[in-house]
Amino acid sequence: MKHTIVALVEDRPGVLNRVSSLFRRRGFNIESIAVGHSETPGFSRMTMMVDGDTTDVDQVTKQLYKLIDVLKVSDITREDIVARELALIKVRATAATRSEIIQIVDIFRANIVDVAPDSLIIEVTGDEDKLDSLVRLLKGFGIKELARTGRIAMSRGQAGVLIPEERPTPSAPPPRGRKLPQSREVTP
Amino acid sequence: MKLSGANILCQSLLKEGVEVIFGFPGGVVLPFYDALPQYPQLRHILVRHEQGAAHAADGYARVTGKVGVCLATSGPGAANLVTGIANAYMDSVPLLAITGQVARPFIGKDAFQETDITGITLPITKQNYLVLRAQDIAQVVKEAFHIALTGRPGPVLLDIPRDVFLEEAEFNYPEKINLPGYKPTYQGHPTQIKKAAKLINEAQRPVILAGHGIILSGAYDELKELAEKAQIPVVFTLLGLSSFPGQHYLSLGMLGMHGLAYANLAVCEADLLIAIGMRFDDRVTGRVADFAPKAQIIHMDIDPAEIGKNVRVQVPIVGDIKHILKDLNPQIERRVRREWLRQVDQWRHEHPSLAIRETDQVLPQYVVKSIHQVTGGNATIVTGVGQHQMWAAQHYIYDKPNSLVSSGGLGTMGFELPAAIGAQVGLPGETVWAICGDGGFQMTLQELATVVQENLPVKLAIMNNGYLGMVRQWQELFYNRRYVATPLAGPDFVKIAEAYGIPGRRVTSKAQVIPAIQEAQSHPGPMLIDFQIEPEENVFPMVPMGAALHEQLQGQPQKVKK
Structure with a gap:
């Protein structure tokens, strides 16, 4: 099963390197990773797709949490989410095929963003299945170039992957009796 | 007053209570060495190879519980620290490795003695920093000590370019740090602790598996209280040795590949394993599928990523061992456990793993x-x-x-x-x-x-x-x-x-x-x-690679003499 994991990370040099190095070292398979700004300046949001059949997703989230620059990790696969991917497809188009391509593009509610004498660039947004089927349909015309962003995702409604509220970092193992952040209950 | 980066580094180290630096000089760290005599409180110990500096800082950290500091120059000096840093990382030892780097204008130009040490040490440090401004040194040192020593301890590396050592900046040692992504959990979850207590109180053949985490959190008294109160025999990982008195009648010695026969047998027959501050290394478990086949497992560790990594556990508790045990012990019922302890003693007599044969040779x-x-x-x-x-x-x-x-x-x-x-x-x-x-x-x-x-x-x-x-x-x-x-x-x-x-x-x-x-x-x-x-x-004993703990080889009689 494909898992969608969202991580909020500090926007510092080397963070992407740390994350990808972790995946490589632990032998985790990522299918896609998309990185960009989050709602809070100084923090980036990463969306990763991981194959749960070949990779222990629980370990992925726990190991990501261990990175100092990672603030929050959520596996939102089972949540009610909106998930999108964007693709740019440069497809061969002649006078004879152009109108047929335009029809397909219309059906997929995609856009043509560039027209050249022998090609078109199509911009399409949607889930992976939609993108896959459009690509499959256009293959017959000859795809010259393809760029996909990988999935980004967001929970619907109240739920969300947000930066945790500011808590002072305890400077030492704090004395007993003080109220402390408690461990998340981990289900085996 | 403005100070050079080298002075800021020395002053910051003093603020963190550093007394000893194990180091080896070189071109780009010369500005640091030049400032060092102004700080006689910082004892510098000159090693003969940078690997020695890292291991010495490691040994120092393990016996004192403080952060061990080692220092090397750029390029080969930094690269020579790598084995020592990896060693500290695997054993959760708080270490600060400071390396010199080529001056900022030369970074990325394959300058003489340049190496990407932050890139190299990425997977073997808890955190590392390339410090690009003298004004950041104090903040970074403060963070580095905090990260190295708290939570699950580990090594942190600071890479400082030569011209940053020379650059001047105001020195204000920060009081606070802001690491929003780093919040170690110290207190165990009460529900989990309650579950653990219930399992311990109901167990017939419990065994404590004591690891390095007990030593790191200083939970000697708490462990002893738990073992004695519930009369539970204790087996040790290699690094767990000395977390509980070895002479104690409940101590069964080390388990695992070269564990003592009765320690391994106790784990094989146990109906409950209480794993404390350890991580189920393959040298401990043998063939995982047959590890502790009759036991439910309680796993306490400060690192959530260790839970369920190698072995399935029934009750995980994330937190500092001392805190967890302090909360757990009052919920534990006093027990007399004649049958189980008698069984363990019988194994001790049947398999005297520590018997040494009589000979004039030096054994x-x-x-x-x-x-x-x-x-x-x-x-x-x-x-x-x-x-x-x-x-x-x-x-x-x-x-x-x-x-x-x-x-x-x-x-x-x-x-x-x-x-x-x-x-x-x-x-x-x-x-x-x-x-x-x-x-x-x-x-x-x-x-x-x-x-x-x-x-x-x-x-x-x-x-x-x-x-x-x-x-x-x-x-x-x-x-x-x-x-x-x-x-x-x-x-x-x-x-x-x-x-x-x-x-x-x-x-x-x-x-x-x-x-x-x-x-x-x-x-x-x-x-x-x-x-x-x-x-x-x-x-001997020895559990061959890929074998289960009960399949251990018992000793010399198996030896084929040619």
């Missing part, structure tokens, strides 16, 4: 036992990796808390001498014995010069069998006695010691063992003893 087991006898168990034992390490783990009785320093996870040969230097620096006036292998000792023996220069009274016991012993043992048992690349035409260790100005003794018979140890023990300075041990002595 390594006897040497270790004699070191224990002569020192009264008051020494800190430092080992390298291999057969001697396992004999030291099995035959020395670790009564004193935190009295074993050994390379566990990474298994770094050559760790012993530099780590013993660090341990001795951290424990002035106490006895430090390095139990060394003749193979590993040759990997770092240049540090004998450091021992002499710093006048450290470490005692060195070399278990000299003329082989890379552990590899030879595997070749004997699993490769039909084909000894490829394991025989060592060793040097004369006594002469080597003497060349460095350290008295050396050679021991070739059993009768000489105790007098030699006594002489070293009463000698005020360092001393080296070359124990010429039985060359083909094996470490």
